[in-house]
Amino acid sequence: NAGVTQTPKFRVLKTGQSMTLLCAQDMNHEYMYWYRQDPGMGLRLIHYSVGEGTTAKGEVPDGYNVSRLKKQNFLLGLESAAPSQTSVYFCASRLRSPNTGELFFGEGSRLTVL
């Protein structure tokens, strides 16, 4: 009963390094999202996708890229990591229809950039 799975769960990077976070969902959801969570700021939307091959910017997209080559996977990339990108990253997904809006979340990926 996997739901939404994020890998890796923990990662430490040096400034300037690159990395990719992988999100996989087995619920056949059309919509997928990447959020970052920072103390006192709640969850802020980075990018999202409404279907395979499509992506869109959220509130805080700068410094991140995404790809949705397969319906079940949504990748979040950092090309040149910065300390300001130290955060906990959450992936979420939902059905397109019926649009009741409920998101299903992964357990998070904690990234530290030194």
Added chain:
Amino acid sequence: AQSVTQLGSHVSVSEGALVLLRCNYSSSVPPYLFWYVQYPNQGLQLLLKYTTGATLVKGINGFEAEFKKSETSFHLTKPSAHMSDAAEYFCAVSGWNNNDMRFGAGTRLTVKP
């Protein structure tokens, strides 16, 4: 554009006391409103949601919330707090024509014995 404001980053109650967590929203379209709970080192879980219909919605673990359009509010309540309710709670807003969901800053609930 849509947004939510949660009043109070920390709320502390005694076990058995009323829990009240406040959320106000802004939306240019009829909103869908949500409360999520996050336990330490976990993802978010849905507590309850309002989309259409009855304005008083009941969720899991004895929580409920009332949608008040005139006050643009969606406050979360529970009559009697339990130690296991200690967690962070997030209010969120979306809409039938929106593809994304926007979250408040969160309220950390502490329950004292």
